[in-house]
Amino acid sequence: MSALSERPESPGVGAPVPHESATLHVTGTALYTDDLIYRTKDVLHAHPVQVPQAHARVTALRIAPALRVPGVVRVLTAADVPGVNDAGVKHDEPLFPDEVMFFGHAVCWVLAETFEAARLGAAAVEVEAEPLPSYVTVREAIAAGSFQGASPQLVRGDVEAGLADAGHVFSGELEFAGQEHFYLETHCALAHVDEAGQIFVQSSTQHPSETQEIVAHVLGRASHEVTVQCLRMGGGFGGKEMQPHGFAAIAALGATLTGRPVRVRLTRAQDLTMSGKRHGFLVHWRVGFDAAGRLQALEATLTADGGWSLDLSEPVLARALCHVDNAYWLPHVRLNGRIVRTHKTSSTAFRGFGGPQGMMVIEDILGRCAPLLGIDPMDLRRRNFYRVGQTTPYGQVVRHPDRLDRLWRQVLDTGDVITRQREIAAFNTAHPHTKRGLAVTPVKFGISFNLTAFNQAGALVHVYRDGSVLINHGGTEMGQGLHTKMLQVAATTLGIPLRRVRLAPTRTDKVPNTSATAASCGADLNGGAVRHACEQIRVRLAPVAATMLGTSAADVRIVDGVARGIGAAAGIEWDELVRAAYFQRVQLFAAGFYRTEGLHWDSSVMQGSPFKYFAYGVAAAEVEVDGFTGAHRTRRVDIAHDVGDSLSPLIDIGQIEGGFVQGAGWLTLEDLRWDTGPGAARGRLHTQAASTYKLPSFSEMPEIFNVMLLTDAAEDQVVYGSKAVGEPPLMLAFSVREALRQATAAFGTASTSVDLASPATPEAVFWAIERARAGDGRGGAAGADLRPGVETPAMPPDLGRIDPAVSRA
Amino acid sequence: MTDTVEIRVNGQNVPLGDVTPHTTALEWLREQGLTGCKEGCGEGECGACSVLVARPGVESPTEWAAINACLVPAAALAAQEIVTAEGLGSPDRLHAVQHEMAVRGGSQCGYCTPGFVCSMAAEYYRPGREAFPDGAVTDHDHGPNGFDLHALSGNLCRCTGYRPIRDAAYALGPPAPEDQLAQRRQAPPAPPRPVRLKHGGREFIRPASLPDALRLLRERPAATVVAGSTDWGVEVNLRGTRAGSVIAIDQLSELRELTFGPECVEIGAGLTLSEIERRLAGRVPLLAQMFPLFASRLVRNSATIGGNLGTGSPVGDTPPVLLALAADVVLVSADGERRVRLADYFTGYRRSVRHPEELIRAVRIPLPLADLVAFHKIAKRRFDDIASVAVGFALDVVDGTVVRARIGLGGVAATPIRARATEAALEGRSWSAATAATAARVLRGEGTPLDDHRSSAEYRAAMLGQSLLKLYAENSAPDEVPAGAGTPSAAITASAVERSPQHERSV
Numbered sequence A: 001m002s003a004l005s006e007r008p009e010s011p012g013v014g015a016p017v018p019h020e021s022a023t024l025h026v027t028g029t030a031l032y033t034d035d036l037i038y039r040t041k042d043v044l045h046a047h048p049v050q051v052p053q054a055h056a057r058v059t060a061l062r063i064a065p066a067l068r069v070p071g072v073v074r075v076l077t078a079a080d081v082p083g084v085n086d087a088g089v090k091h092d093e094p095l096f097p098d099e100v101m102f103f104g105h106a107v108c109w110v111l112a113e114t115f116e117a118a119r120l121g122a123a124a125v126e127v128e129a130e131p132l133p134s135y136v137t138v139r140e141a142i143a144a145g146s147f148q149g150a151s152p153q154l155v156r157g158d159v160e161a162g163l164a165d166a167g168h169v170f171s172g173e174l175e176f177a178g179q180e181h182f183y184l185e186t187h188c189a190l191a192h193v194d195e196a197g198q199i200f201v202q203s204s205t206q207h208p209s210e211t212q213e214i215v216a217h218v219l220g221r222a223s224h225e226v227t228v229q230c231l232r233m234g235g236g237f238g239g240k241e242m243q244p245h246g247f248a249a250i251a252a253l254g255a256t257l258t259g260r261p262v263r264v265r266l267t268r269a270q271d272l273t274m275s276g277k278r279h280g281f282l283v284h285w286r287v288g289f290d291a292a293g294r295l296q297a298l299e300a301t302l303t304a305d306g307g308w309s310l311d312l313s314e315p316v317l318a319r320a321l322c323h324v325d326n327a328y329w330l331p332h333v334r335l336n337g338r339i340v341r342t343h344k345t346s347s348t349a350f351r352g353f354g355g356p357q358g359m360m361v362i363e364d365i366l367g368r369c370a371p372l373l374g375i376d377p378m379d380l381r382r383r384n385f386y387r388v389g390q391t392t393p394y395g396q397v398v399r400h401p402d403r404l405d406r407l408w409r410q411v412l413d414t415g416d417v418i419t420r421q422r423e424i425a426a427f428n429t430a431h432p433h434t435k436r437g438l439a440v441t442p443v444k445f446g447i448s449f450n451l452t453a454f455n456q457a458g459a460l461v462h463v464y465r466d467g468s469v470l471i472n473h474g475g476t477e478m479g480q481g482l483h484t485k486m487l488q489v490a491a492t493t494l495g496i497p498l499r500r501v502r503l504a505p506t507r508t509d510k511v512p513n514t515s516a517t518a519a520s521c522g523a524d525l526n527g528g529a530v531r532h533a534c535e536q537i538r539v540r541l542a543p544v545a546a547t548m549l550g551t552s553a554a555d556v557r558i559v560d561g562v563a564r565g566i567g568a569a570a571g572i573e574w575d576e577l578v579r580a581a582y583f584q585r586v587q588l589f590a591a592g593f594y595r596t597e598g599l600h601w602d603s604s605v606m607q608g609s610p611f612k613y614f615a616y617g618v619a620a621a622e623v624e625v626d627g628f629t630g631a632h633r634t635r636r637v638d639i640a641h642d643v644g645d646s647l648s649p650l651i652d653i654g655q656i657e658g659g660f661v662q663g664a665g666w667l668t669l670e671d672l673r674w675d676t677g678p679g680a681a682r683g684r685l686h687t688q689a690a691s692t693y694k695l696p697s698f699s700e701m702p703e704i705f706n707v708m709l710l711t712d713a714a715e716d717q718v719v720y721g722s723k724a725v726g727e728p729p730l731m732l733a734f735s736v737r738e739a740l741r742q743a744t745a746a747f748g749t750a751s752t753s754v755d756l757a758s759p760a761t762p763e764a765v766f767w768a769i770e771r772a773r774a775g776d777g778r779g780g781a782a783g784a785d786l787r788p789g790v791e792t793p794a795m796p797p798d799l800g801r802i803d804p805a806v807s808r809a
Numbered sequence B: 001m002t003d004t005v006e007i008r009v010n011g012q013n014v015p016l017g018d019v020t021p022h023t024t025a026l027e028w029l030r031e032q033g034l035t036g037c038k039e040g041c042g043e044g045e046c047g048a049c050s051v052l053v054a055r056p057g058v059e060s061p062t063e064w065a066a067i068n069a070c071l072v073p074a075a076a077l078a079a080q081e082i083v084t085a086e087g088l089g090s091p092d093r094l095h096a097v098q099h100e101m102a103v104r105g106g107s108q109c110g111y112c113t114p115g116f117v118c119s120m121a122a123e124y125y126r127p128g129r130e131a132f133p134d135g136a137v138t139d140h141d142h143g144p145n146g147f148d149l150h151a152l153s154g155n156l157c158r159c160t161g162y163r164p165i166r167d168a169a170y171a172l173g174p175p176a177p178e179d180q181l182a183q184r185r186q187a188p189p190a191p192p193r194p195v196r197l198k199h200g201g202r203e204f205i206r207p208a209s210l211p212d213a214l215r216l217l218r219e220r221p222a223a224t225v226v227a228g229s230t231d232w233g234v235e236v237n238l239r240g241t242r243a244g245s246v247i248a249i250d251q252l253s254e255l256r257e258l259t260f261g262p263e264c265v266e267i268g269a270g271l272t273l274s275e276i277e278r279r280l281a282g283r284v285p286l287l288a289q290m291f292p293l294f295a296s297r298l299v300r301n302s303a304t305i306g307g308n309l310g311t312g313s314p315v316g317d318t319p320p321v322l323l324a325l326a327a328d329v330v331l332v333s334a335d336g337e338r339r340v341r342l343a344d345y346f347t348g349y350r351r352s353v354r355h356p357e358e359l360i361r362a363v364r365i366p367l368p369l370a371d372l373v374a375f376h377k378i379a380k381r382r383f384d385d386i387a388s389v390a391v392g393f394a395l396d397v398v399d400g401t402v403v404r405a406r407i408g409l410g411g412v413a414a415t416p417i418r419a420r421a422t423e424a425a426l427e428g429r430s431w432s433a434a435t436a437a438t439a440a441r442v443l444r445g446e447g448t449p450l451d452d453h454r455s456s457a458e459y460r461a462a463m464l465g466q467s468l469l470k471l472y473a474e475n476s477a478p479d480e481v482p483a484g485a486g487t488p489s490a491a492i493t494a495s496a497v498e499r500s501p502q503h504e505r506s507v
Helices: A022-026 A033-039 A115-124 A138-144 A159-165 A208-219 A244-258 A268-274 A313-321 A355-373 A377-383 A401-414 A417-430 A482-494 A522-549 A574-583 A649-668 A728-745 A762-773 B025-031 B096-103 B113-124 B163-170 B180-184 B210-219 B230-239 B273-280 B285-293 B305-311 B318-324 B420-426 B433-444 B457-474 B487-499
Strands: A044-051 A056-062 A072-076 A105-112 A126-131 A153-156 A168-176 A188-193 A199-203 A226-230 A262-265 A281-289 A295-305 A332-340 A434-447 A456-463 A469-473 A501-503 A556-559 A562-565 A571-573 A589-595 A600-602 A607-609 A613-626 A632-641 A704-709 A803-807 B006-009 B012-015 B050-056 B062-068 B081-083 B195-199 B202-206 B224-226 B245-248 B258-260 B264-268 B328-333 B336-341 B346-348 B359-366 B372-378 B389-398 B401-410
Touching: A022 B096, A022 B113, A033 A188, A033 A199, A033 A262, A033 B025, A044 A072, A044 A115, A044 A126, A044 A244, A044 A268, A056 A105, A072 A115, A072 A244, A105 A115, A105 A244, A138 A281, A138 A295, A138 A332, A159 A281, A159 A295, A159 A332, A168 A355, A188 A244, A199 A208, A199 A244, A208 A226, A208 A244, A244 A262, A281 A355, A295 A313, A295 A355, A313 A332, A313 A355, A355 A377, A355 A434, A355 A728, A377 A434, A401 A417, A401 A434, A401 A613, A401 A632, A401 A704, A417 A434, A417 A613, A434 A728, A456 A482, A456 A522, A469 A482, A469 A522, A482 A501, A482 A522, A522 A556, A522 A562, A522 A571, A522 A574, A522 A589, A562 A574, A571 A574, A613 A728, A632 A649, A632 A728, A649 A704, A649 A728, A649 B163, A728 A762, A762 B457, B050 B113, B062 B113, B062 B180, B096 B113, B096 B163, B113 B163, B210 B245, B210 B328, B210 B359, B230 B305, B258 B273, B273 B285, B273 B305, B285 B318, B285 B372, B285 B389, B305 B318, B305 B359, B318 B372, B318 B389, B318 B401, B372 B457, B389 B457, B401 B420, B420 B433, B433 B457
Parallel strands: A044 A262, A199 A226, A295 A332, A469 A501, A632 A704, B006 B081, B202 B245, B224 B245
Antiparallel strands: A044 A105, A056 A126, A072 A105, A153 A332, A168 A281, A168 A803, A188 A199, A188 A262, A281 A295, A434 A613, A456 A469, A456 A589, A556 A562, A562 A571, A600 A607, A613 A632, B006 B012, B050 B062, B050 B081, B195 B202, B258 B264, B264 B359, B328 B336, B328 B359, B372 B389, B389 B401
């Protein structure tokens, strides 16, 4: 084991401690950005002026009527921007656009004494806009040639030869929807100009450094004049990685122009209609299997719906291409990626960041082809797992593929899967109107930012003279428990009880140049940095203790707040040691830094080893489907997941369960509906409220929900042997979708291949059942509709299908 | 004129202060510094603003009901008593609910947590909540401690996946005898108090009596009448509606009576759905089936049966049920009362025969009740969703023959409607698979369903037919063999085959 991954005696890490803010959460005393306005004097409230057109050129903007509304103080427009009128990093996101790029695009902002006055002021602003051609769906954009960004290709082997040699070749199409983050706390920023003329922005942001940069460039200032702080977020899920910057910039601009604090807080409808979402994709594929069901070749074109701006679409697409393989060895691969520009909100980061979209391709293929191959889906998946020594299509060695085997066996054993499969078969025979399905699916997810430079982090650790410890690091807390883990890491490294360590909110003037808290690697990166800082302090304290104990520095161990020589009974209390060190003029604070070693990635050829390691997991899900309505429920889920040697088991299990349910929401319930018609509402998001965009509630929680962490799983070269956990479990939810597919197939004959729309809402499942009952499940030339079923209720005959093109067994 | 009006918050009397008639309790609480009350959606869907309010109880003089603070005018809480997450406990003195939530990982980002804590505390204090003997639990929606998970159906969490929250709820014991909120239940809540609040030309009035309310209504025919204000809150928060006059009728004793007589059940229009559910206690089985599916517990604790008919939504949950129950609506004005059959009540999209100066005083359900009843609500989500289609069935089957059928439909027309053609296709016929299949085809054609974001018109139509087939499958005639693979569904399958011909296999 490397020094980084080794755990000392009596470590603070590994203990199942509650979230560090839990007692604040439950008593309503944890503060979020918008809670601060009641503690801030003379706050102005900002309200956007949203234009209700999908695509249009602004020809007139009259703000005078707004200024006549009582309480309105100012209207912010492009003319007010002293720096760059742009809210993104690709310079394609004007903060005050003159071209409306999606329905509800904000063209200016009204500042007023109250939110009510700002709302009325915004309603009074007169905007004239000349309509321009718009593309709402991916297909419309493809037809119009509306693409943006790079079109990467990931190739290994010879796909044509692979397909030619394959015994069974199928082709098909898969289209699936995006997803709204629906963090419970909407976007929020509160800015003021401080006593030194600096801009201080409190922002609900996963990426304070980038928020700082954008605010600075909008204001035409240097970064050192802008400080961004994030107390905590009421959920992020990737939705606050790129999206908060513009809102923070509005608040900051307003504050500099008025001299008063300015608050931007989106209503839920504004958040849903203005901020980015998960990318939906359209995928065309051809796949070849040998007679034994082993994957031989896969060719696929993945078209990502980027929405109106490029945002993070390129790295999302790259990650998607790098996850099409999921857990399976693909000898010959050719994956084409492209991004369409549509007139919708910008697609952006969302937990999994393309990984779920890539994996969905192969899981959908395996689920659809298994009945056509006459192989049980579980066998088909298992048969194609990576083996030791094999590499991914992008050339990275798949380390620890044996962990997948262990996880798979563990889920089968503890989930009693084989017995339950028999019970389900019996149940299905006995119940004509209700069917059950049980599916097991794996996850292999690469950890690290694809872009190597982002894999760095900093920390600042202070030990005060009374022995109390304050840590700062560059990561943000959005509920994932990062701060809890960082406290545990600091306590472990320093050898002191957890209660002696406190954590200060994330601020750009404490730790600069941070990466987004994203890509699941918040704990890996910041944990490495916190540990590095604490290590320096511990090393400085060792000689002080050695002198006091009459031993050598190398033999000093600090355990549970007491420094001792190895094997010695007598020790020095931490507080005493710190005090002594201070008087000896020992530096009691340190900056820590961490960079992930061993990464390389060439995006021009899509080859390299971009990931530090892979996180693995396996889930078994059992569902029940009502044949009358398509309504379904999840009866039981068993998960075994690899988090390495867990830093914080209660936190990790929470991430696994929460990610799973969020993934199941994306795949089975959450339904973004855009107006695709030619009328005035074209491009409007119909589901722009909690009443119409339904996320999982208690009724979607698996009735039986077992989560196990893989044991003996310490990961070398990662902080205290742990692994990242934020994103990978989301993709365990494919087990629910595949179980639904199997339950639906049970309404048909044994070899029924089910094309399931995504999200698999009750309506989508109902139409799939109807097709299965009609014996149309072979996925033949007609009726195997893959578009979201809700869009095509009448099952038009010729859209999306599997063509069992060739069979040369 | 508002300075004497107070709300009792966490044991302290707080002046209502200078609020507008459309200031919500959520906004007001946050202005008081009680920022644990969060806005997540502004329409009573997420529960992040849940607070406890002392209400007249069914099983004890006072009960703690959890409601959505975002849907209630602050003025409507005047003289009432509420408790927020901050009032339940503090970080160094956690309430039992807060303790269980904290130690079991019930919070991640924490934003929804205060709302969950309040909803959970209401169920914790529910007087009828008792542990099952020997921990015998009948379903996944109830804990061994008697905790009804539906109490949390109006709270959304995006982080945890809910399991630790469920475990926290199911780990709760009974409140300690010295628990002040538990003790509080033994004394009645503060009596209703008339309120008259004016601000910027707008007013909020809580009249003292029904005659006062009717007089006000005659003077102000354009006034917005609110009871639970669960629709008002959505209008205010999402659509910016600012009524000139808001008249609150929810505490009028004349609207809060429930009688179970020999000829009919009369339910006061001002009773909340939760109160009706508890007071009927299953005596109207069709209503009992509907209650758990009606929005969420948070909304049911505020929303009234009169309000649900008053708003006249075509997708409300009570109309299909009440239509099937052949209910009457009792309307009252300063001139007196009149009774209208619910089937004749709705005249168009959110329009009815009710005159502006009239109030719904009560709903009357004739007795005896039909023996074969069912409520089918088709929606994307099982808890707290709006129906794509809702069907209420009440059938009298005598000696194997359907002698009377009443079917109410929601979501398939501009108003809730009776499925009269289907009723005719059933009445006088034997209750058989063939009758069900025939009637299901008729039912499929009832109404004029539309495409929208909830579902397609085709799905809605299909679900009408399916609901009757499902009713039959679950209640088939005793002398018939329960449906094998295909009896009732054969009709459906056949129709699907027509639309999507089977193709030959080419593999």
